[in-house]
Amino acid sequence: MAQMRLVRNPLVWLHRIRHRKGYGVHSPFAFQFITGVVYEQTPFYAYSKLSLLHPWWVRMLGLYPMQCHRLLFRLANYAHPDAICIVAETHCERQYIAAAVPTAESVDPKEIITSQPRNALVFVGFPAQGRALTLSQQMPSDGMLILEGIHNSNTSLKLWRKIQSDPHTGITFDLHTYGICFYDHSRTKQHYVVNF
Numbered sequence: 001m002a003q004m005r006l007v008r009n010p011l012v013w014l015h016r017i018r019h020r021k022g023y024g025v026h027s028p029f030a031f032q033f034i035t036g037v038v039y040e041q042t043p044f045y046a047y048s049k050l051s052l053l054h055p056w057w058v059r060m061l062g063l064y065p066m067q068c069h070r071l072l073f074r075l076a077n078y079a080h081p082d083a084i085c086i087v088a089e090t091h092c093e094r095q096y097i098a099a100a101v102p103t104a105e106s107v108d109p110k111e112i113i114t115s116q117p118r119n120a121l122v123f124v125g126f127p128a129q130g131r132a133l134t135l136s137q138q139m140p141s142d143g144m145l146i147l148e149g150i151h152n153s154n155t156s157l158k159l160w161r162k163i164q165s166d167p168h169t170g171i172t173f174d175l176h177t178y179g180i181c182f183y184d185h186s187r188t189k190q191h192y193v194v195n196f
Contacts, residue, residue, distance in 0.1 A: 030192050037078045038194055046099040053092040068177055069096045076100035079144045081121035083107045088128030113138045136163050139183045150179040164191055
């Protein structure tokens, strides 16, 4: 199992620097999502309590894993799903997502495939990436899928590209650590790279 880096890879950050804070993004939806969710700096109400899930030195230095988990909180807060599905949680993702939407029902991956609940948020951790394509193809139009570790290996990157090119997938965001998919085809399908 691949561990999340404690700090951002500076070479990746420099390579993606032109994709910061929505620069060059012309879609109002994508620009609002990047600036209002991905780069949101507001200290949310649950951050202080959730930060206790991390070791003291991660909290003190504000290291990358905590930043990534706070992004998951903001994504769940943005999507405000009725159903949450967590596949292969690697470290406290469930707590962050559930804290953002405590009223959401926790569902099994089989329920996503068979019953396709409305307004679902699915998080697929790196160890279960092989299940991501099947889940993605069953997502409702108002759903969001978050895939962890899309650049961890060549296999991960091929899978991410396959999900992006799938006709069922709509707009996608490549944040290097996470891939985020939307399925609303009322918006033009497009792929965005974001320096997160």
